[in-house]
Amino acid sequence: MIFERGSPGRTSFFWPERREAPAEIPSRLLRREIPGFPEVGELEVMRHYTTLSQRNYAIERQFYPLGSCTMKYNPRLNEAVARLPGFAQLHPLAPAELIQGALELMHELESMLAEISGMDAVTLQPAAGAQGELTGLMIIRAYLSQKGNPRKKVIVPDTAHGTNPASSTLCGYDVLQIGSNERGMIEPGELERLMTEEAAALMITNPNTLGIFDENIQKIATVVHAKGGLVYLDGANMNALMGIAKPGDMGVDVLHINLHKTFSTPHGGGGPGAGPVAVKETLAEFLPVPRVVKTETGFSLDEDLPLSVGRVRSFFGNFGILVRAYAYIISLGADGLEDVSRTALLNANYLRKRLEGHFHLAYSEPCMHECVFTDRLQQKYGVHTLDIAKRLLDYGFHPPTVYFPLVVAGALMIEPTETETRETLDAFAEAMIAIAREAKENPELVKNAPYTTPVRRLDEARAARRPVLRWEEPRRDGDERQEGKA
Amino acid sequence: MRYTPHTEADRRQMLDAIGLSAIEEVFAHVPEELRARARIRLAEGLSEVQVKKRLSALAARNATPGEWSFFLGAGIYHHFIPSTVDAIISRGEFATSYTPYQPEVSQGTLQAIYEFQTLWCQLTGMEVANAGLYDGASAAAEAVLMARRVQQGRRRIVLSRALHPQYRSVISTYLKNLPGVELIEAGFDETGASDAEALARAVDDRTICVVVGYPNFFGVIEDLAPVQELCSRHGSLLIAVTTEALSLGLLKPPGEWGADIAAGEGQSLGVPMSLGGPGYGFFACRKKFLRSMPGRVVGETVDSEGRRGFVLTLSTREQHIRREKATSNICTNQNLCGLASTVFMATLGKSGLRRLAEINAAVAHETCARLVREAGLTRLFAGPFFNEFVLRVDDLEQRLSRLRADKIIAGLPLARWYPELRDSLLVCVTEMNEREEIEQLVKSLTRR
Numbered sequence: 001m002i003f004e005r006g007s008p009g010r011t012s013f014f015w016p017e018r019r020e021a022p023a024e025i026p027s028r029l030l031r032r033e034i035p036g037f038p039e040v041g042e043l044e045v046m047r048h049y050t051t052l053s054q055r056n057y058a059i060e061r062q063f064y065p066l067g068s069c070t071m072k073y074n075p076r077l078n079e080a081v082a083r084l085p086g087f088a089q090l091h092p093l094a095p096a097e098l099i100q101g102a103l104e105l106m107h108e109l110e111s112m113l114a115e116i117s118g119m120d121a122v123t124l125q126p127a128a129g130a131q132g133e134l135t136g137l138m139i140i141r142a143y144l145s146q147k148g149n150p151r152k153k154v155i156v157p158d159t160a161h162g163t164n165p166a167s168s169t170l171c172g173y174d175v176l177q178i179g180s181n182e183r184g185m186i187e188p189g190e191l192e193r194l195m196t197e198e199a200a201a202l203m204i205t206n207p208n209t210l211g212i213f214d215e216n217i218q219k220i221a222t223v224v225h226a227k228g229g230l231v232y233l234d235g236a237n238m239n240a241l242m243g244i245a246k247p248g249d250m251g252v253d254v255l256h257i258n259l260h261k262t263f264s265t266p267h268g269g270g271g272p273g274a275g276p277v278a279v280k281e282t283l284a285e286f287l288p289v290p291r292v293v294k295t296e297t298g299f300s301l302d303e304d305l306p307l308s309v310g311r312v313r314s315f316f317g318n319f320g321i322l323v324r325a326y327a328y329i330i331s332l333g334a335d336g337l338e339d340v341s342r343t344a345l346l347n348a349n350y351l352r353k354r355l356e357g358h359f360h361l362a363y364s365e366p367c368m369h370e371c372v373f374t375d376r377l378q379q380k381y382g383v384h385t386l387d388i389a390k391r392l393l394d395y396g397f398h399p400p401t402v403y404f405p406l407v408v409a410g411a412l413m414i415e416p417t418e419t420e421t422r423e424t425l426d427a428f429a430e431a432m433i434a435i436a437r438e439a440k441e442n443p444e445l446v447k448n449a450p451y452t453t454p455v456r457r458l459d460e461a462r463a464a465r466r467p468v469l470r471w472e473e474p475r476r477d478g479d480e481r482q483e484g485k486a
Numbered sequence: 487m488r489y490t491p492h493t494e495a496d497r498r499q500m501l502d503a504i505g506l507s508a509i510e511e512v513f514a515h516v517p518e519e520l521r522a523r524a525r526i527r528l529a530e531g532l533s534e535v536q537v538k539k540r541l542s543a544l545a546a547r548n549a550t551p552g553e554w555s556f557f558l559g560a561g562i563y564h565h566f567i568p569s570t571v572d573a574i575i576s577r578g579e580f581a582t583s584y585t586p587y588q589p590e591v592s593q594g595t596l597q598a599i600y601e602f603q604t605l606w607c608q609l610t611g612m613e614v615a616n617a618g619l620y621d622g623a624s625a626a627a628e629a630v631l632m633a634r635r636v637q638q639g640r641r642r643i644v645l646s647r648a649l650h651p652q653y654r655s656v657i658s659t660y661l662k663n664l665p666g667v668e669l670i671e672a673g674f675d676e677t678g679a680s681d682a683e684a685l686a687r688a689v690d691d692r693t694i695c696v697v698v699g700y701p702n703f704f705g706v707i708e709d710l711a712p713v714q715e716l717c718s719r720h721g722s723l724l725i726a727v728t729t730e731a732l733s734l735g736l737l738k739p740p741g742e743w744g745a746d747i748a749a750g751e752g753q754s755l756g757v758p759m760s761l762g763g764p765g766y767g768f769f770a771c772r773k774k775f776l777r778s779m780p781g782r783v784v785g786e787t788v789d790s791e792g793r794r795g796f797v798l799t800l801s802t803r804e805q806h807i808r809r810e811k812a813t814s815n816i817c818t819n820q821n822l823c824g825l826a827s828t829v830f831m832a833t834l835g836k837s838g839l840r841r842l843a844e845i846n847a848a849v850a851h852e853t854c855a856r857l858v859r860e861a862g863l864t865r866l867f868a869g870p871f872f873n874e875f876v877l878r879v880d881d882l883e884q885r886l887s888r889l890r891a892d893k894i895i896a897g898l899p900l901a902r903w904y905p906e907l908r909d910s911l912l913v914c915v916t917e918m919n920e921r922e923e924i925e926q927l928v929k930s931l932t933r934r
Binding site for chain 1: 487488489490491492496497499500501503504505506509510512513515516517519520521523524525526527528529530531532534537538540541542543544545546547548549550551552554556558560561562564568570572573574575576577578579580581582583584585586588589590591592593594595597598600601603604605607608609611614615617620621622623624631650652653655656658659660662663664665707709734735736737738739742751758759760761762763764766776782783784785786787788789790791793795796797799800801802804805806807808809810811812814815816817818819820821822823825828829831832833834835836837838839840841842843844845847848849851870871872890895898917
């Protein structure tokens with residue numbers, strides 16, 4: 001812990017000039033020193049955080065088959081260009097004529113994303129997928145309100161990411177859940193029953209979180225449109241679609257795209273990402289402000305859109321992430337992007353084939369970029385999905401996404417992405433198969449895993465029951481909180 | 487292909503193993519008319535050298551500090567970033583890891599977040615902090631949403647007009663579709679602080695919360711004592727929103743003023759300006775609101791051998807568990823920017839952070855005094871400020887364009903956001919503005 005290192009008075013800040021706080025600021029507005037704040041040297045800082053980094057799993061260390069997360073390689077080239085001073089040191093309130101390169105990049109990225117997704121207009125402002133969802137739903141709401149009635153509900157499949165219903169609530173809608181049929185798809189008949197003039201939209205993920213492409217998508221869109229609703233596509237699984245099918249052709253009216261998934265920007269341990277929203281022409285006037293527009297002499301910013309939903313974030317969104325995604329798209333070009341999706345499908349189907357028989361496959365439908373297994377074959381030995389996940393850590397692999405989607409009991413959701421070699425996929429498959437064997441022959445071994453990680457299974461119940469969310473200076477008198485500290 | 491490593495032989499063997507002759511067979515069930523239209527019409531791929539050239543050409547068409555003199559703040563600040571910061575956040579172990587859902591192999595990220603939460607508690611004087619949100623504006627909006635959750639039955643939300651205009655926009659966007667909410671703005675006085683009488687008129691017993699900038703959009707350090715008193719008289723929550731996080735190295739923290747929530751933008755502390763993003767939103771509050779908080783939280787626990795370890799906790803608030811009943815829809819946040827700030831704060835440390843804040847306040851005051859004395863300009867507001875201040879400048883647009891010819895961006899004209907503040911310029915001076923730049927600014931603004 002950085003707070004447990006160092007010594008009072010130590011600092012690694014060096015600035016020759018020493019200045020006092022101006023007398024014009026009344027002393028009652030000033031703080032005393034910050035109790036407990038770090039006092040360490042620069043080498044201590046580097047050692048501390050380098051050591052912490054070594055306690056992390058990462059895509060640059062090993063395979064990361066997290067379903068619906070698209071943990072592909074994050075090209076170092078993109079990191080290098082995002083750090084160019086002409087991008088990293090831009091002030092967002094500089095006059096438009098001084099940020100022409102940035103505006104051109106954004107304008108071009110918007111049209112590239114529109115082309116890839118088959119949509120007409122794009123906003124780059126949302127900071128992440130969930131903010132993109134909220135923005136997209138606000139656009140739908142604004143559009144329907146203008147037509148006279150914002151409506152009351154949003155229909156969300158039971159396989160959807162949790163952000164879908166959460167975003168619907170935040171947009172003032174009630175959530176109406178629709179179940180999946182035995183093939184993991186939406187039943188058009190069931191949708192026809194639920195889709196009334198109370199429903200503003202259907203939020204659909206396609207391919208869905210089972211890795212299944214809903215081949216009825218056009219029929220589904222027709223049902224929604226017939227009742228005056230709109231179709232929202234969660235683009236989290238866009239990595240399966242490039243060059244294979246465009247959402248814009250499926251009847252989708254609004255979608256968001258996770259640049260930190262399909263377009264390779266690094267996850268950073270949980271962000272920053274970016275969640276651009278693409279819409280059909282009829283919805284373009286509802287997009288957030290400002291919009292980047294091309295003029296005769298260059299690019300400018302348009303704040304004056306009376307029907308816009310407004311602003312969802314300050315300035316222009318996560319610009320640094322946009323630079324990375326732009327670099328990725330122009331690096332790969334059309335052929336490269338199409339190859340991405342085809343290879344992602346190849347890898348997922350290869351793993352599916354290799355694991356079939358060793359683990360229970362949740363659905364027999366062909367899979368796209370990810371596939372879902374379960375722990376059904378291992379349950380009879382008392383081994384569950386969580387145990388399999390933890391045992392994988394001992395084999396040096398990050399587990400798949402577990403217990404999601406919620407409709408599959410004990411789900412193990414595997415998305416290998418296109419950037420892995422066949423050797424890596426084989427090694428992962430062999431580890432999984434070895435664990436299936438261990439579950440049968442020595443279940444206790446699996447149930448007590450992991451053994452080789454920096455820490456072993458953590459007591460999550462204790463963390464939630466007695467939340468300790470910050471470091472505090474140890475008390476001298478045998479504070480009970482100290483008991484666990486080694 | 488770039489980044490897809492398979493050889494032709496690999497592909498062949500894999501297809502054979504699956505029992506296919508071409509990968510297209512896997513998606514044969516995708517309707518024909520979709521497949522037929524799916525080709526992407528974009529240029530061919532570029533080499534690394536070509537990509538760098540293209541991006542460098544775009545970057546070269548943007549003005550950066552160094553080449554230009556910038557006196558712009560207003561929510562994004564140009565500050566010193568020690569080299570330790572990029573060295574750590576560039577490490578693949580941090581940059582290319584996922585959200586720490588498997589704690590046994592994510593202790594690096596988890597402990598760093600725990601330290602981040604602690605640092606923000608210390609800096610704001612609050613009891614608990616989360617792992618961060620998207621940006622200052624959405625953090626302010628989330629603060630208002632949380633206040634609404636814990637103050638059920640009330641409906642009014644009062645925003646100071648001296649709060650950052652984009653923050654007010656985002657709050658209004660977030661609230662627009664929620665029932666039973668009334669958004670009211672209260673003006674500012676001649677000191678540039680929120681007008682006490684306007685606030686008193688606006689706040690009643692049905693008021694959920696009052697949101698004020700600290701320092702506010704005009705750079706003014708508001709005395710929060712009267713606002714706090716007003717809030718507690720009506721049972722309303724006080725939300726203090728900070729856009730210039732470095733100021734908290736010097737100013738009395740929101741917690742000591744009795745604020746219930748402190749939120750804002752963390753970019754100042756170790757994150758490059760990058761056209762305003764990515765930075766991150768910070769969010770801290772009273773412990774009693776813990777279970778209503780938005781966003782991820784890391785907690786301390788022990789492993790099966792009793793060793794200290796960290797996990798994501800209290801996730802029953804979050805969307806992946808609670809779905810439509812979650813406290814927020816946020817999932818991905820801005821974690822790596824939070825790590826940048828953690829390393830920044832650790833490197834500067836207790837005394838360094840204060841000294842950097844003092845330098846900012848000192849150079850800004852000195853520049854302001856010279857602009858008044860030597861250039862004959864007047865300060866629009868009398869209130870105390872940190873590193874930003876508002877000047878009255880006659881013929882503002884004309885003079886700004888003349889300064890631009892000398893590669894000086896003297897500040898932000900306020901009329902765009904405050905039509906009543908014509909000929910007013912918000913000027914920000916930080917430790918990165920060199921002496922010569924300041925000389926030049928004073929000289930250029932002095933009428934000859």
